[in-house]
Amino acid sequence: MDKNGHVFDSRCYSEPATVFIMVAEAPAVEFSLDLNDEQRQLQQWVHGFAEDVMRPAAAEWDEREETPWPVLEEAAKIGIYAPEFLAHAAGDGTGLSLPIVIEELFWGDAGIGMALMGTSLAVAAIAGSGTPEQAIEWVPQCFGTPGDLKLAAFCVSEPDSGSDVAAMKTRAVYDEAKDEWVLNGQKTWISNGGIAAVHVVVASVDPDLGVKGQAPFVIPPNTPGLRQGTKFKKHGIRASHTAEVFLDEVRLPAKCLLGGKEKLDAKLAKAREGGVTRQSAALATFEATRPAVGAMALGVARAAYEYALDYAKERRQFGRAIIENQAISFTLADMKMEIDAARLLVWRAAWMAKNRKEFLAAEGSMSKLKASEVAVWVTERAIQILGGMGYVRDTPVERFSRDAKIFTIFEGTSEIQRLVVARAISGMHLQ
Numbered sequence: 001m002d003k004n005g006h007v008f009d010s011r012c013y014s015e016p017a018t019v020f021i022m023v024a025e026a027p028a029v030e031f032s033l034d035l036n037d038e039q040r041q042l043q044q045w046v047h048g049f050a051e052d053v054m055r056p057a058a059a060e061w062d063e064r065e066e067t068p069w070p071v072l073e074e075a076a077k078i079g080i081y082a083p084e085f086l087a088h089a090a091g092d093g094t095g096l097s098l099p100i101v102i103e104e105l106f107w108g109d110a111g112i113g114m115a116l117m118g119t120s121l122a123v124a125a126i127a128g129s130g131t132p133e134q135a136i137e138w139v140p141q142c143f144g145t146p147g148d149l150k151l152a153a154f155c156v157s158e159p160d161s162g163s164d165v166a167a168m169k170t171r172a173v174y175d176e177a178k179d180e181w182v183l184n185g186q187k188t189w190i191s192n193g194g195i196a197a198v199h200v201v202v203a204s205v206d207p208d209l210g211v212k213g214q215a216p217f218v219i220p221p222n223t224p225g226l227r228q229g230t231k232f233k234k235h236g237i238r239a240s241h242t243a244e245v246f247l248d249e250v251r252l253p254a255k256c257l258l259g260g261k262e263k264l265d266a267k268l269a270k271a272r273e274g275g276v277t278r279q280s281a282a283l284a285t286f287e288a289t290r291p292a293v294g295a296m297a298l299g300v301a302r303a304a305y306e307y308a309l310d311y312a313k314e315r316r317q318f319g320r321a322i323i324e325n326q327a328i329s330f331t332l333a334d335m336k337m338e339i340d341a342a343r344l345l346v347w348r349a350a351w352m353a354k355n356r357k358e359f360l361a362a363e364g365s366m367s368k369l370k371a372s373e374v375a376v377w378v379t380e381r382a383i384q385i386l387g388g389m390g391y392v393r394d395t396p397v398e399r400f401s402r403d404a405k406i407f408t409i410f411e412g413t414s415e416i417q418r419l420v421v422a423r424a425i426s427g428m429h430l431q
């Protein structure tokens with residue numbers, strides 16, 4: 001039981017990798033905005049952690065620009081940073097538990113939230129592209145255990161391949177004699193890059209096939225040839241580590257190719273014949289995780305809106321609270337409306353993804369695009385409502401604004417999301 005009286009014990013969950021496997025076979029669930037008791041309890045429990053542990057630590061780790069290991073340990077100790085927890089949230093047939101949990105964590109703090117959730121992108125790639133045996137082997141290693149925590153990283157971006165994933169230069173070559181893969185290349189902007197125990201790296205196996213010639217590999221802990229390059233100093237989410245990763249003659253046993261060689265060979269053969277193949281490993285992972293990024297943005301937007309609302313009721317100028325001016329109250333009304341509208345898109349996309357409804361209008365991208373732009377707009381408005389107090393680090397609103405900007409950039413920029421939506425609704429390969 002936590003200090004708010006919520007009983008929640010991650011040990012009651014099924015074995016994590018099993019849940020990831022069961023997820024794919026779950027029966028369809030109708031869409032509903034009514035949270036059930038378990039979802040409400042989960043929301044309150046995570047909110048308690050966000051309020052009591054993350055909020056008080058947020059400013060310090062933002063200034064330090066370091067991974068907040070003590071906070072991650074706290075999260076692991078109570079079961080929030082654990083494969084069982086992620087599997088349980090991801091296993092909810094309505095699709096809503098995961099965005100609910102993520103929104104609360106990012107309401108607590110986006111930098112610490114990203115340090116916590118960075119691992120989940122690699123886990124999504126393993127669960128999405130790997131075999132059940134690979135999920136069972138690698139997912140627990142992505143998290144470690146309380147007292148011996150580990151992180152994971154998902155490595156796609158490169159210096160010359162950001163939005164243009166097909167331009168990827170990192171190569172994976174199969175050494176038949178040794179039944180090993182050899183990886184060489186450079187990744188950049190990698191959350192947890194170099195400090196992660198497990199890196200999932202997307203590499204090109206057949207560059208002539210563009211994204212269809214790419215495959216994801218697990219790089220186990222302490223593999224020779226993988227090293228961290230520059231760690232970036234960032235505008236926001238500064239408690240989350242972002243760095244370059246270099247791969248120099250990294251040799252991997254065959255079992256590290258997610259999905260296995262037989263499946264990859266069949267995919268490559270189909271692509272060479274010009275047949276329709278599934279999306280690239282990188283794009284498939286991003287499509288599945290976009291509603292989750294939308295939920296991150298919602299958390300930051302809601303934090304800024306709530307702070308600005310309270311401030312507007314307290315702050316007095318011209319003998320009245322500033323909220324008594326329509327310029328302020330109408331702005332707050334719009335902020336609330338935009339956040340709620342964005343949440344509806346995020347929840348719809350999360351439900352669709354969970355219930356295997358095809359994103360015919362790129363609803364996943366739409367949800368991430370709307371929520372990220374709402375977060376940037378709401379946090380900027382919050383600064384305006386606070387005036388000078390919004391511009392300094394004495395209040396968290398300045399940090400919320402810096403943090404919000406990342407959501408329009410990573411996992412596909414706003415422009416790329418618009419392109420994905422435009423292609424989906426037109427059926428044309430627009431540029």
Ligand SMILES: Cc1cc2nc3c(=O)[nH]c(=O)nc-3n(C[C@H](O)[C@H](O)[C@H](O)COP(=O)(O)OP(=O)(O)OC[C@H]3O[C@@H](n4cnc5c(N)ncnc54)[C@H](O)[C@@H]3O)c2cc1C
Nearest residue numbers: 154155156157162163189190191242409410411412413415
């Ligand atoms: C803090 C942080 C964490 C990150 N974490 C990860 C991670 O863990 N793993 C990972 O693989 N990557 C990660 N990234 C990388 C991120 O996904 C890329 O930065 C993003 O995809 C954009 O690529 P880019 O920076 O190369 O920009 P570019 O692709 O160079 O784009 C620059 C500008 O051009 C625009 N543009 C490009 N192409 C088009 C087009 N066709 N039409 C219209 N506009 C276009 C873009 O929208 C953008 O405005 C992270 C980035 C940051 C900053």
